[in-house]
Amino acid sequence: MRAGVFAAAPRLAALLLGAACVGWTATPLLHSGLAGMALAVSIVAVTAGALRLALLEVPEPEHDYFRSAPVRAWLVFLGVLRLLPWEEIAVVALIWLEVLHPARPWHTAALGAGLVAYLLATHIAESGAAPGRLLRRQAKVLLAGACLLAVGAGFAMLPATGAGAGSALLRVLAAVAVVAAAALVLPA
Amino acid sequence: MSPVIPNVPGRLDGPPVSPGGVAGATAGSVAPDSVATSRTEAEVRWRPSRHARRLVTLAVAGLLLATLTRRPELAGLAAPGLLLLGAGAARPGRRPARPEQVGVLVGLTATRLYEGELAAIDVAVYGVPPDAQSSPTDNNTEYPTPWDAQYDTRWALHPGRGVEPASATAVNGTAARFTFTVPRWGRRQVGRVDLVLHDRWRLTEGRVSFTLPVVDCYPHPAAQRTRVVLSRLPNRLGEHPARVAGEGTEFTGVREYVPGDRQRAINWAATTRLGRLQVNTFAAERSQDVVLLVDATSDVGKPGLSALDLGLRGAAGAARAYLDARDRVGVITYQWGGARWLPPSLGRRQVYKIVDAMLAADAGWSRGAVISRLPRAALPPGALVVAFSPLLDDRFVEALRDMRERGFALIVVDVLNTEPPARYAFADVMARRIWLMEQQAIRFSLRELGVPVVHWDGVTPLDLPLAPYTRRPLVVRR
Numbered sequence: 001m002r003a004g005v006f007a008a009a010p011r012l013a014a015l016l017l018g019a020a021c022v023g024w025t026a027t028p029l030l031h032s033g034l035a036g037m038a039l040a041v042s043i044v045a046v047t048a049g050a051l052r053l054a055l056l057e058v059p060e061p062e063h064d065y066f067r068s069a070p071v072r073a074w075l076v077f078l079g080v081l082r083l084l085p086w087e088e089i090a091v092v093a094l095i096w097l098e099v100l101h102p103a104r105p106w107h108t109a110a111l112g113a114g115l116v117a118y119l120l121a122t123h124i125a126e127s128g129a130a131p132g133r134l135l136r137r138q139a140k141v142l143l144a145g146a147c148l149l150a151v152g153a154g155f156a157m158l159p160a161t162g163a164g165a166g167s168a169l170l171r172v173l174a175a176v177a178v179v180a181a182a183a184l185v186l187p188a
Numbered sequence: 189m190s191p192v193i194p195n196v197p198g199r200l201d202g203p204p205v206s207p208g209g210v211a212g213a214t215a216g217s218v219a220p221d222s223v224a225t226s227r228t229e230a231e232v233r234w235r236p237s238r239h240a241r242r243l244v245t246l247a248v249a250g251l252l253l254a255t256l257t258r259r260p261e262l263a264g265l266a267a268p269g270l271l272l273l274g275a276g277a278a279r280p281g282r283r284p285a286r287p288e289q290v291g292v293l294v295g296l297t298a299t300r301l302y303e304g305e306l307a308a309i310d311v312a313v314y315g316v317p318p319d320a321q322s323s324p325t326d327n328n329t330e331y332p333t334p335w336d337a338q339y340d341t342r343w344a345l346h347p348g349r350g351v352e353p354a355s356a357t358a359v360n361g362t363a364a365r366f367t368f369t370v371p372r373w374g375r376r377q378v379g380r381v382d383l384v385l386h387d388r389w390r391l392t393e394g395r396v397s398f399t400l401p402v403v404d405c406y407p408h409p410a411a412q413r414t415r416v417v418l419s420r421l422p423n424r425l426g427e428h429p430a431r432v433a434g435e436g437t438e439f440t441g442v443r444e445y446v447p448g449d450r451q452r453a454i455n456w457a458a459t460t461r462l463g464r465l466q467v468n469t470f471a472a473e474r475s476q477d478v479v480l481l482v483d484a485t486s487d488v489g490k491p492g493l494s495a496l497d498l499g500l501r502g503a504a505g506a507a508r509a510y511l512d513a514r515d516r517v518g519v520i521t522y523q524w525g526g527a528r529w530l531p532p533s534l535g536r537r538q539v540y541k542i543v544d545a546m547l548a549a550d551a552g553w554s555r556g557a558v559i560s561r562l563p564r565a566a567l568p569p570g571a572l573v574v575a576f577s578p579l580l581d582d583r584f585v586e587a588l589r590d591m592r593e594r595g596f597a598l599i600v601v602d603v604l605n606t607e608p609p610a611r612y613a614f615a616d617v618m619a620r621r622i623w624l625m626e627q628q629a630i631r632f633s634l635r636e637l638g639v640p641v642v643h644w645d646g647v648t649p650l651d652l653p654l655a656p657y658t659r660r661p662l663v664v665r666r
Contacts, residue, residue, distance in 0.1 A: 064594035123239040145268025152264015
């Protein structure tokens with residue numbers, strides 16, 4: 001029972017994070033064809049990724065002969081679920097959907113954090129890694145990544161057209177922050 | 189703590205096994221209850237993990253779209269992925285190199301088991317120094333290795349065909365125990381175990397895959413406590429009371445004392461009553477030859493309850509029951525006109541020899557002896573022949589008739605538990621009726637020859653169908 005809960009929790013977390021990313025990116029709804037397609041692809045990919053995780057331990061039947069039509073359909077479904085890289089498709093579709101929206105730097109930064117969390121949860125769910133140990137080991141890098149996300153968002157909020165002294169100073173500070181964060185993390 | 193599952197009586201080898209993926213093994217060694225251990229050293233294949241590929245996708249998509257759309261926040265979106273990838277790629281001097289080779293200890297708690305019995309396989313990893321000339325005898329199972337702290341270890345069991353896992357199939361740690369059962373008899377490959385080493389950043393993974401050994405699964409012996417005993421027994425010491433007087437323990441009567449009788453056999457009550465010395469008489473105790481005849485031509489019915497399954501289980505149960513009574517038991521496996529045989533013999537080991545012989549017959553068709561011309565060693569005169577058959581093969585039925593005409597005492601255990609499917613077409617209904625009548629005719633003709641035919645469903649003990657013949661000695665008309 002306890003083992004089942006431990007196995008189900010990361011899968012549920014991956015599904016919820018994926019759904020949250022889709023919801024976060026889709027609002028406000030755009031009514032263009034490309035946006036609709038990107039949204040549909042991201043929903044399908046997140047759902048299929050969650051299904052793949054849920055059916056991770058389902059084995060394929062042993063006997064090769066005289067399979068009934070439902071069994072054959074089930075096997076094709078399992079094969080497609082396990083063949084395609086659903087998480088990568090979801091990430092690309094979500095970023096593309098975000099691009100279709102007007103620029104909103106902090107919103108995009110939050111999406112980046114959500115996507116990294118989604119990928120980490122997916123990896124924990126499929127590899128059976130201990131979440132606490134994994135997150136402790138990567139905490140510094142993840143923290144630096146969050147800083148860089150914030151820097152990127154702040155960088156985007158700077159007036160791009162102006163060539164004043166304040167703007168230049170802020171850009172230099174941002175670059176220094178990036179280098180400092182990378183230097184802090186890489187030797188770990 | 190998980191409960192220990194009791195094994196079936198007469199477990200073949202090894203102690204009982206508890207289910208639930210218990211980490212009974214420790215690092216660098218397998219659990220002490222393993223009876224068969226082997227060690228293999230294999231090369232580790234390193235490659236980027238799926239997590240790394242996903243981070244690359246995130247980073248590339250973010251950077252590409254940032255460049256195309258000139259939106260710096262998308263570059264920031266790529267930053268966490270890039271940082272994680274960079275951290276994984278950086279390798280300062282103090283970090284040891286990836287192990288190119290690891291050793292794996294594999295231990296099995298049983299190499300022979302009965303159907304449905306729990307067994308376990310223990311696996312443990314140990315480090316192999318890169319410059320060591322490793323060999324199976326080297327004592328290089330020291331663990332943890334210098335790279336232990338850098339890599340997470342995960343085991344995944346991929347059970348082979350006909351093997352059912354009874355515990356979790358994926359376990360973290362340097363040693364693991366997987367429990368499994370084999371639901372149907374036969375020689376089974378336990379499967380494959382994948383060992384995956386993840387680096388600290390989970391960006392690269394090293395994989396080692398190795399094949400697990402083969403186990404022999406024996407048919408679960410049917411329950412049988414009573415035995416069919418012939419009225420005429422060969423003059424050989426055993427446990428069955430014979431009709432002739434002898435030195436056994438079964439009381440048969442009282443007679444007058446004659447010189448030479450033992451004084452301890454004097455029946456004092458009868459002597460006092462009659463006024464003359466009376467002695468007790470006892471039945472001689474003899475053993476018999478039993479030949480189990482298994483029809484392996486037809487395997488009809490649901491897998492697990494097919495005619496062949498029931499035949500093998502019944503034969504295994506009968507072998508055990510008669511060998512417990514110190515009878516000599518042999519087996520003949522009939523297959524498509526040919527036969528394989530094992531001469532009757534005594535002892536507990538004979539059970540395993542008989543089951544091995546039956547399983548070997550299943551391994552593939554091979555031309556053996558012809559059943560009508562079996563040597564005397566395989567089919568001793570006066571032996572009791574217990575046949576397990578669905579009686580679907582005409583040649584086998586003819587062989588039974590031939591044996592009966594040669595004077596053998598025969599009992600047929602009918603293990604047919606299925607019928608042709610019921611359909612509505614007139615021709616199908618007629619064909620089914622004809623088939624049923626033909627089956628009834630076969631059984632009737634055997635009974636007319638003096639061959640008892642009893643039906644066994646594979647669920648109840650064999651004692652039930654054999655009860656009419658186990659209550660008194662079987663009289664054989666020659």
